[in-house]
Structure formats: structure tokens, C-alpha cells
Amino acid sequence: MPQHDAVSPDAALARYERQYHELKAALATLGYFCKGTVLSRTLRCGRATCPCSHDRDRRHGPYFEWTYKSAGKTVHHRLSVQEAKVYQEGSAQYRKLKSLLRRMENLSRRALARKARTR
Numbered sequence: 001m002p003q004h005d006a007v008s009p010d011a012a013l014a015r016y017e018r019q020y021h022e023l024k025a026a027l028a029t030l031g032y033f034c035k036g037t038v039l040s041r042t043l044r045c046g047r048a049t050c051p052c053s054h055d056r057d058r059r060h061g062p063y064f065e066w067t068y069k070s071a072g073k074t075v076h077h078r079l080s081v082q083e084a085k086v087y088q089e090g091s092a093q094y095r096k097l098k099s100l101l102r103r104m105e106n107l108s109r110r111a112l113a114r115k116a117r118t119r
């Protein structure tokens with residue numbers, strides 16, 4: 001039977017296996033994670049005599065807020081500067097997790113299709 005693929009099925013599977021192993025290794029380095037985003041904002045206090053009323057650079061803050069969805073509702077949490085750093089890192093780890101899962105799923109789909117064809 002002629003070989004249509006440039007690489008043999010086993011070579012392709014070996015490559016998928018290698019890539020999958022790398023993704024699993026990256027997953028193992030994941031830190032604590034949390035859904036949502038941490039936003040910083042500056043506010044006007046509302047007093048007409050305060051410089052914040054006309055100068056953007058002199059608004060109060062920054063204030064940090066962690067926003068995430070829970071049971072279909074958006075939840076807002078006010079954070080201190082110190083807390084904001086922690087949750088920013090957690091949210092970055094969550095994005096990393098999602099990206100790794102997406103790549104693992106894509107790779108799995110190709111690998112499974114390959115296996116299904118060759119067995």
C-alpha cells in the first residue's frame with residue numbers, strides 16, 4: 001500500500017507524544033490560580049475644590065478590584081496593593097492553565113485521530 005503521508009504514522013504519533021509530554025511538564029509548574037481579572041482604577045472624590053475634579057493625573061488611587069464570575073453573576077472584590085499583586089499572579093496562572101489545556105486538547109484531538117486511523 002502506498003504511503004500518502006510525508007511522515008509515517010508512528011513518527012507523527014511519537015512527535016505528538018513528545019509535544020504532549022512538554023505540555024504536561026509545563027502544567028506541573030503551574031502556581032495557584034484564580035479566575036477573573038484584576039483591574040486598577042483611579043477615582044474622583046466628587047469635591048469640586050479637589051484637584052482630582054479637573055486633573056486626570058491627580059485622581060485618587062489607584063484602587064484595585066478583582067472581578068470574576070460566580071454562578072453567572074459578576075463579583076467585584078476590592079483589593080489592597082499587596083493583595084492585587086497576589087491575585088494578578090493567580091489570574092496570570094489561570095490564563096496559562098487555559099492556554100495549556102487548549103493546546104493539550106488540540107494535540108489530543110490530532111493524536112487520537114491518528115491512533116484511530118492506524119489501529
Ligand SMILES: [Zn+2]
Pocket residue numbers: 044045046047050051052053060
Ligand atoms: Zn479628590
